[in-house]
């Protein structure tokens with residue numbers, strides 16, 4: 001019997017070591033240890049033996065079973081190692097090959113400028129809000145104290161959307177917003193003062209030349225509280241423009257103007273010098289016009305459910321491209337919208353170096 005077991009062991013060992021892939025190794029395992037395998041058969045034969053014989057033979061068969069299982073395990077480890085070595089040798093990468101060039105995109109100057117503005121006004125405690133590009137007459141005009149037929153409406157060169165047949169009157173008429181002042185209304189309606197908000201985004205006017213494009217961007221500011229006056233407005237504009245242009249002493253000049261939604265209204269200029277044909281922002285002999293502003297008109301506050309006897313404040317608006325052109329020396333407004341990659345590579349900004357509240361304007 002012992003002789004028989006060692007023969008079986010040799011035979012099985014041979015089958016196992018001849019298995020040169022995982023599939024034939026599995027077949028070898030079934031031949032030895034499977035339900036109808038050689039060792040299983042030996043186990044079954046134990047039943048017909050007398051106790052003494054069964055004890056010795058059983059122990060020997062168990063040893064054989066363990067030996068065969070160990071051989072299979074060893075063979076399997078060897079095969080897996082070999083397969084891995086083959087795979088690794090096939091998948092090697094020649095690191096001496098030249099790298100494929102990667103093209104890095106650039107951030108558009110409008111995006112850069114808006115990120116800078118958010119960073120500056122964020123640190124001044126302003127909240128950021130937004131409104132839709134497709135507006136209605138109420139938010140773009142009526143609520144901002146442009147009554148129907150008011151001549152100031154004509155100055156906006158408005159793009160109106162075709163009427164959808166479901167006309168609910170003049171106030172529901174759809175248009176592309178002509179200014180971001182619409183967001184003043186959206187921000188105040190349904191909220192309670194005080195307000196300290198900026199918003200920015202695309203605005204649309206039917207106009208096209210060196211300094212006008214049918215789409216451009218504006219930033220709008222709104223501050224409403226119990227004792228806000230024009231001194232706060234001027235100080236706010238001064239702080240913001242000084243931070244944006246990175247100039248320490250930047251004078252601001254206010255000139256009387258007219259906007260339906262502010263009273264009094266003022267356009268504001270910032271100081272600059274134009275000596276010997278060189279333009280420089282800061283204290284100097286000249287002024288450059290920057291934007292519109294004023295104390296929010298009582299009618300606007302009333303339209304938004306704010307009591308003008310208790311609250312008052314200022315608003316201002318200016319062009320984002322204009323800020324970018326002056327800061328980064330970009331001469332033609334129209335180039336902002338031409339999607340010319342050469343222009344973008346030249347005037348664009350590093351996408352990994354964004355301005356933020358933590359690191360400031362410089363990113």
Ligand code: DAH
Pocket residue numbers: 178179180181220221259262291292293294314315316317318
């Ligand atoms: N909405 C005006 C425009 O587009 C700019 C403006 C003027 C905004 C005065 C204001 C403001 O908030 O107070 O021409």
